Each structure stands twice: as C-alpha cells, then as structure tokens.
Amino acid sequence: MNGYNQSPFANIPPVVKNLLIINIICFIPVLMFDKGPAGPNPISDNFGLFYFNSPNFKVWQIITYMFVHGGFAHIFFNMFALFSFGPIVEYSMGSKKFFNFYFICGIGAILFQxxxxxxxxHAITGAFTIDHPKLDESYLAFGQEQGSKLYGIYHSSIVGASGAIFGLLIAFGMLFPNMELMIMFIPVPIKAKYIIPVYVVVELFLGFQQFAGDSVAHFAHIGGAILGFIMVKIWRLQRPNNFY
Structure with missing residues (x-):
C-alpha cells in the first residue's frame, strides 16, 4: 500500500489512540441507558462526578467522569481536539509523560471545580458540607435562587474530558506558540499563542458570569488549563528541535 492510501489514523501515537477508542466505547452505554434531562441516567449518575459531600459521590468518579459525555456534540468536540492536538503533544513529551499529563490535568480540573x-x-450555608435533605423541597429553605444552586451542586454530575483537553491545549500553545490554526468562522489563520489564551479568558468569563441554563463546568476547564501550564513549567517541556 502506498503512502497516498494510508489511513489518517495510522500515525496516531498509542496514548491518544487508546483514549479515543476508550471514550467512544464508553459513550455507547450512555446512548443506550441514559435518558437525558427526563432521566433516569444510570451511567452519568454512577460514573459522572458529584460534589464530594453529595450522597451520589463515589471515589472512582474522579477518574471515570473523564470518559462519560453528555451528547454527540460534547464527545465530538472533545475527541476532535484530542485527535487534532494530542498526537503532536504526545510525540513531543513521549507517551508515558503524556499519559501522566493527561490524567493529572483531568483530575486537577475536577478538583478545582x-x-x-x-x-x-459555604457562601450559601456557612459550611462546606450539609446534611442531605430527603426531599428536594428542603433546599428551598435557603431561598429559591440559592436553593436551586445548592440542589444543582448536590444532584448534578459533571462529565467529559474537557478539563484534560484544556490542559492539552495549553501545552500545545506553550510548545508550539507560533503554529497557525484555522478557527471556525474566522477566515484567516491565527497563531496558537493568541487564540488559546482567548479560549481560557472566555471560560473564565463564563464561569464567573453563570448565565441561566448554562450547565458547563467552566471552572473545570480553567483548572485543567492551570494544571497544564504548571506541568509544562515543572517538567521544563520544550518544542523538539527536529520539528519544523
């Protein structure tokens, strides 16, 4: 077989390839068993991550939440970013270091969230933990708005690889700052050192703004980005000399 017929997946390094495969496999039971907002959602409720004081929290969720996605768009954009930026970063770091980097960013992201x-x-109740109300209406003792926020924290799971992906994006931007990227709806290429910080600033804005109906864990994205930056600095990672 000549080079022109080679599969586009042939040169994907092992960690990225296996992460892609595992995420896609893990998405199948979500499609089969989770029913979305109407519920029940046995996969997200058992393997997505809940607040540590929630009755639904399980220790394994700190890892498994990264492999559960909430819909086609969610998994598509995360896996597209992993497929687009992951190989070059893995080749630069080496597979073992990239594996550690990915999971450190993913775990750090959710701990930050x-x-x-x-x-x-604490701002609502004066404590970091509360007794678990047996009825949803019990949260209304804190007021409609604050009670709804408290209920969401205790009864909504966080899913997706986005925290680890943001760490990956930061590493890419630091290792290859002058690489030009084509961004959707922008007709000209933009260097990574300009566009990736914009993503982080947008996430920071959305995290503090907290628009109604926005269920995205923006601070997990910020946490992943922070861990990515720290790890690149601590490990003194640099762009490989043979890259051009």
Missing part, C-alpha cells in the same frame, strides 16, 4: 463548588456551598 470541586473547590469552587465548596466555596459556593
């Missing part, structure tokens, strides 16, 4: 949730719980 949980820290923000703890702050929000």
């Amino acid at each position: 949980m820290l923000i949730q703890a702050y929000e719980v």
